[in-house]
Amino acid sequence: MPIRVRFAPSPTGYLHVGGARTALFNWLFAKHHGGRFVLRLEDTDRARNRPEYAQAVYDGLRWLQINWDEGPDTGGPYAPYAQSERTALHLAAAHAMLRSGAAYECWCPPAAGADTEALEDASDADAPASVNGGGIERTALRSQTRCLCGLSPRTDKPDSAADGTQPAIRLRVPAERALVVDDAVRGRVTFPAGTVPDFILTASDGRALYNLAASVDDHEMRITHVIRGEEHLANAPKQLLIYEAMGWEPPVFAHLPILLNAQRRKLSKRDGATSLHDYEGMGYLPEAVVNFLALLGWSPGDNKELLTRDEIVRLFDLEGVVKHPAIFETAKLGWMNKEYIKALPAAALATRLADFMRRHSEHGAALPDFPYLERVAELFRERAKTLADIVRLGSYFFTRDPIEPSEEALAKYCSPPGPAGDSLRAVRSALAAAPRFDVGTVEKSIRELAEETKTKASAYIHPLRAAVSGQAVSPGIFEVCSILGRETVLARVDALVSFLDSAASEKTTAAHAKPAR
């Protein structure tokens, strides 16, 4: 039987990193075993689904190059792939279970759901067991595993039936039997008899609920392995029961450890950057993100960290999936991204950079020509952790505006202003006189200047760095100058010289005005 897995997100407007990892693990599993990867949208969520939300899922997946063999947009042999379009199938299954006696109609008011939060609060506050006028005993409700209808099916139709209200359909959960899930990553998980309540298959408004819909769709789509987050572990016994009631062969379940935030809580949108899109915007490379995500909760067993997509596919299997949750901490992602940037040829990096700047930078509208971009990219290849770093650290390569020297640069390399100005004047004439402006010639000019004046070259280099970049740190100054070109360099040196001159005279004036006491 061919292996088929699925990624079944509910489209909420963006694809978060946890979902992306689940998708990746499914995709890797499929690729490793030569199976198929199915994308299914679980968009049955009350009114909260919008067509454009699906786009975010597609975009995120495509960015990581997690391609799906079947899906809502591409179609496939088991279409449709949007859960909202499959309700007839879900309902048919529910009625089949009703007919076979596996399920029963429940006329209980759905009020209990509305009380859930109140119950939570009550328990959190250690409040008395009785809540909000309904008189429902907390412990009674919590230990309730079946509704009254289940205990004694009523023959009399309640009044509400007359006005078109339907009953909910509940699955009858065997009370005397422990439920066992053989999980591919956790081993055998047992839910003692009586701990899984009779649960709702279809609501009184006729909608199919999650466990029903997911099971029916997984079965109909011939899914062989359900690989999903651990938060679904408690659903597994329920879904197994549905398979059993329908006489279907159940899939293998595998529950992945969840991703935690720094507070060791389930990673949620409140935890800063959790959307895949955020990482794209921060200038991470998709291949680095894939590598990083693959290693969160999975290990190839040896000590390799930097793995190509093909290597991961070759090595990946469920055996290597770890059981404990992982804290989503991005320091290592930064390192990986840097490694991937370093490994990129300059031209390739420049292409990525141009693309990134067009989408995410103010300089995107007026990009320098490609050869220039390529030289800049080469300079930052070993210095930048992200594409955004290149744009930020190298901003002076992308602007025609005057360079505003940073406080740090001024304090470190241009203080006191008088001598610094003098050094710069010397540098200026040396550079102006240089026969050419390639890296070697620029370096030679400065080094010779230092030799003639019996000074360390750094005495010229640092003020020059401040003038040209405005920063206290930059890539090699000779390279920077050469790329910028003589005209720009001299202009920036002139600008800093006059700035320094006025600073120096201000200082003198100030000294005269306020003589030291």
Add this chain to the structure above:
RNA sequence: GGCCCCAUCGUCUAGAGGCCUAGGACGCCGCCCUCUCAAGGCGGAGACAGGGAUUCGAAUUCCCUUGGGGCUACCA
């Protein structure tokens, strides 16, 4: 509260009874190199949650405790 899952350096993890005075990676610290910053080289600090049991021998098996997490909807 109930049910379930989990537990090795700060973080991601290797480890499936002796190879472990516990390995790697990121991060951190120091030194070297050096025009600054990176990169690179060298070195360093840093963990088996606790307690029992099994065994000649336990990070590895079992039990308990503790801690953390998930679920507990007529959401998905």
